[in-house]
Amino acid sequence: MKRSMTSLLVRAAVGGILASAAGAASAADIVRHSLGPNNNFPIARAVQVPAGKTIFFHSGTTPAPLDPKATPGSPEYWGDTKTQALSVFARLKESLTSLGLDFKDTVAMTVYLVGDPAKGGKMDFEGFMAAYTQYYGTKEQPNLPARSTVQVASLVAPGMLVEIEIQLAK
Amino acid sequence: MKRSMTSLLVRAAVGGILASAAGAASAADIVRHSLGPNNNFPIARAVQVPAGKTIFFHSGTTPAPLDPKATPGSPEYWGDTKTQALSVFARLKESLTSLGLDFKDTVAMTVYLVGDPAKGGKMDFEGFMAAYTQYYGTKEQPNLPARSTVQVASLVAPGMLVEIEIQLAK
Amino acid sequence: MKRSMTSLLVRAAVGGILASAAGAASAADIVRHSLGPNNNFPIARAVQVPAGKTIFFHSGTTPAPLDPKATPGSPEYWGDTKTQALSVFARLKESLTSLGLDFKDTVAMTVYLVGDPAKGGKMDFEGFMAAYTQYYGTKEQPNLPARSTVQVASLVAPGMLVEIEIQLAK
Numbered sequence: 001m002k003r004s005m006t007s008l009l010v011r012a013a014v015g016g017i018l019a020s021a022a023g024a025a026s027a028a029d030i031v032r033h034s035l036g037p038n039n040n041f042p043i044a045r046a047v048q049v050p051a052g053k054t055i056f057f058h059s060g061t062t063p064a065p066l067d068p069k070a071t072p073g074s075p076e077y078w079g080d081t082k083t084q085a086l087s088v089f090a091r092l093k094e095s096l097t098s099l100g101l102d103f104k105d106t107v108a109m110t111v112y113l114v115g116d117p118a119k120g121g122k123m124d125f126e127g128f129m130a131a132y133t134q135y136y137g138t139k140e141q142p143n144l145p146a147r148s149t150v151q152v153a154s155l156v157a158p159g160m161l162v163e164i165e166i167q168l169a170k
Numbered sequence: 171m172k173r174s175m176t177s178l179l180v181r182a183a184v185g186g187i188l189a190s191a192a193g194a195a196s197a198a199d200i201v202r203h204s205l206g207p208n209n210n211f212p213i214a215r216a217v218q219v220p221a222g223k224t225i226f227f228h229s230g231t232t233p234a235p236l237d238p239k240a241t242p243g244s245p246e247y248w249g250d251t252k253t254q255a256l257s258v259f260a261r262l263k264e265s266l267t268s269l270g271l272d273f274k275d276t277v278a279m280t281v282y283l284v285g286d287p288a289k290g291g292k293m294d295f296e297g298f299m300a301a302y303t304q305y306y307g308t309k310e311q312p313n314l315p316a317r318s319t320v321q322v323a324s325l326v327a328p329g330m331l332v333e334i335e336i337q338l339a340k
Numbered sequence: 341m342k343r344s345m346t347s348l349l350v351r352a353a354v355g356g357i358l359a360s361a362a363g364a365a366s367a368a369d370i371v372r373h374s375l376g377p378n379n380n381f382p383i384a385r386a387v388q389v390p391a392g393k394t395i396f397f398h399s400g401t402t403p404a405p406l407d408p409k410a411t412p413g414s415p416e417y418w419g420d421t422k423t424q425a426l427s428v429f430a431r432l433k434e435s436l437t438s439l440g441l442d443f444k445d446t447v448a449m450t451v452y453l454v455g456d457p458a459k460g461g462k463m464d465f466e467g468f469m470a471a472y473t474q475y476y477g478t479k480e481q482p483n484l485p486a487r488s489t490v491q492v493a494s495l496v497a498p499g500m501l502v503e504i505e506i507q508l509a510k
Contacts (some may be wrong), residue, residue, distance in 0.1 A: 019399045033439060035399075045435060051221065051391065057278035057337065059218040060318030095215055099203060108397035110505075112320050115493060118357040125496055148400030148453050151494035153285060154321035156295055165280075165318045167397065188481035221391065227507065228386040229375075230488030265385055269373060282490050323455060324491035327467055335450075335488045 012074075026165040028052060030107065030169055032144055042137030044144040047107040049169045056101065056168040060112070062160055063087035073158035081116055081124035084162040085131030092164065103135050104143040106167040111149040123151040128162065198222060200339055202314055212307030214314040217277040219339045226271065226338040227288065230282070232330055233257035243328035251286055251294035254332040255301030262334065263305075273305050274313040275338040281319040282333040293321040298332065368392060370447065370509055372484055382477030384484040387447040389509045396441065396508040400452070402500055403427035413498035421456055421464035424502040425471030432504065433475075443475050444483040445508040451489040452503040463491040468502065 001165050028050035035045045049055065055160055065072075066079035078084055089103075096102055111132075113123035128149070145166065155163050198220035205215045219225065234257050235242075236249035248254055266272055270276050281302075283293035298319070307314055315336065366448035368390035371477065375385045388396065404427050405412075406419035418424055436442055453473075468489070476485055495503050 043399055046396050046439060048439070049395045049397070051393060054223060055219045055225075055395075056216050057219070057316040059213055059316040060320075099218070101214060110318070112318070123494060146397040146399040148450070148452070148503060149496060150400075150492040152320040152505065153323050153493050154293060156319055163318060163320065217358060223391060225389045225395075226386050227389070227486040229383055229486040230490075269386060269388070280488070306458070322490045323493050326489060331492065333488060 004166070012135045034144075042133060042144055043147040045146070047093045047146045049107055053169040055103075055107075056099065056170070058092070058095070058166045058168065060093045060110075060163045060165040061088050061092050061095070062155060062157070062163050064091065067079065075118065075159065078161065080118065081113065081127035081161045082130045084160070085128050085164070086134070088162050088164050089131060089135050092166070101168055101170060104141050105170050106136070106143065106145040106166050107169045108167040111147065112152045112164045112165075113149065114153075114155055114161045115151055116143075116161055124161070125149070171298065171312045204216075204314075212303060212314055213317040217316045217317070219231050219235070219277055223339040225277075226269065226275075227335045228262070230263070230333045230335040231258050231262050231265070232325060232327070232333050234261065245329065248329045248331065250288065251283065251297035251331045252300045254330070255298050255334070256304070258332055258334050259301060259305050266338070271338055271340060272311075274315065275340050276306070276315040276336050277339045278337040279280055279315045279317045280335045281317065282322045282325065282335075283319065284323075285321055286331055288320070292301065294331070295319070374484075381503035382473060383487040384486055385486070387486045389447055393509040395444075395447075396439065396510070398432070398435070398506045398508065400503045400505040401428050401432050401435070402495060402497070402503050404431065409420075415458065415499065418499045418501065420458065421453065421501045422470045424500070425468050425504070426474070428502055428504050429471060429475050432506070436508070441510060442481075442506050444481050445510050446476070446485040446506050447509045448481065448507040449485045449487045450505045451487065452492045452495065452505075453489065454495055454501045455491055464501070465489070476501055496500075 030050070031048040032044040033046045033048065035041055035043070063084040065077050065080060066083055066087070067076050070076035073130070075115065093103070096105070111128065113125070113128060115121040116124045135141065155161070200220070200223065201218040202214040203216045203218065205213070233248060233254040235247050236253055236257070237246050240246035249257070263273070266275070278292055281298065283298060285291040285296070286294045305311065325331070366372070370390070370393065371388040372384040373386045373388065375381055375383070403418060403424040405417050406423055406427070407416050410416035418490065419427070433443070451468065453465070453468060455461040456464045479500070
């Protein structure tokens with residue numbers, strides 16, 4: 001009887017301490033640092049991922065053809081930058097859902113854009129942003145990732161203008 | 171005697187709980203999510219790295235010259251995309267071995283290819299894949315990384331066509 | 341009295357074990373693996389981040405204009421590669437300070453350079469290195485990151501030649 005009481009005490013004490021440690025761990029939230037008071041561009045300056053989180057490395061995602069019957073590689077086949085970016089985000093949404101994740105869990109993003117022939121060979125940054133802002137920095141989904149955006153020479157298929165890579169944490 | 175028994179009980183209880191916690195941690199394995207049932211392209215859609223793993227950030231690795239006596243920057247000096255990629259993977263193998271790692275520990279990869287003059291200035295994606303598939307998605311090494319592949323304008327040395335960056339976890 | 345003594349014993353035992361676990365965690369330091377005995381290029385071959393660290397994903401950082409009164413996009417507006425890289429590092433320093441971080445905490449870096457018209461359209465790697473080596477591999481700050489450097493087609497603004505993305509851990 002004495003022993004079992006001691007044992008209960010031990011369990012209670014240990015359980016209490018471990019529970020509080022676990023509480024502290026889950027309390028250590030992901031922190032998104034803003035660009036600053038005078039800059040409301042919808043990306044985070046930095047995202048801080050505390051120990052104890054699961055990190056997901058997602059492959060670069062490219063768009064589905066807009067019109068698979070058009071000439072492969074043509075603008076009709078792939079659509080413009082905004083259209084392609086929307087297709088990428090739709091594909092990402094499906095992927096994230098199947099992983100038990102959501103856009104809000106994104107901590108970092110690398111955007112690879114290809115110069116758009118219809119824009120004199122420059123990347124259509126505004127077209128990309130028009131798609132991006134439907135998924136990040138909205139009322140429903142205010143979480144912003146750290147992000148880099150660069151114009152590359154080409155992606156894996158001719159006419160493909162958008163590839164997006166993300167890392168997530170939960 | 172009573173005290174020492176209590177103390178033993180405490181140690182047993184605490185040790186048991188901590189051991190089971192540690193067991194749970196090591197049981198949380200890295201998960202590689204496939205592209206889907208109808209897609210056997212040899213990359214992972216996403217790789218999930220649970221808390222408790224050590225993450226390795228490896229520098230971008232470039233090839234060794236194929237023929238150091240050839241004119242620097244010439245195709246003879248560096249070799250084609252497949253040759254350069256094989257050189258990069260050979261260098262990576264040596265590096266990973268010295269770190270106590272292996273290709274199977276790769277969780278993410280970024281592939282930077284330069285347009286091959288012999289391919290009309292387009293990146294030789296097939297040449298790269300011919301090298302990649304010797305190291306990833308084989309019977310001996312089935313683990314696939316999340317991956318992005320882009321064609322950049324240039325790498326650090328003229329004629330260099332392949333740079334590969336990887337992240338690993340163990 | 342017996343109970344409280346047991347309780348104290350329990351706390352002491354549990355506290356001791358947890359403290360030693362915490363000690364072990366903080367003792368697991370970030371390890372920077374060098375390129376090798378015959379290579380003193382100032383980057384790490386790989387950086388090893390043990391479990392228990394907080395990871396920071398920092399957005400790609402671009403320079404401030406050198407002369408905001410010059411024609412936007414002109415070389416006078418942005419300055420050359422070294423000038424732009426120094427501006428990026430100055431901005432990063434400010435950002436890291438506000439995050440309670442320093443350059444020494446950098447574990448990985450991706451450098452995106454644009455071909456410099458004054459260098460025949462090639463990236464000015466030496467110009468970038470002249471800025472980089474003021475912040476990494478110095479006596480005061482010897483910590484080196486894993487790094488990849490590529491020449492991209494363009495960055496978000498015309499004339500911008502340097503974007504630097506870093507990941508940090510602490």
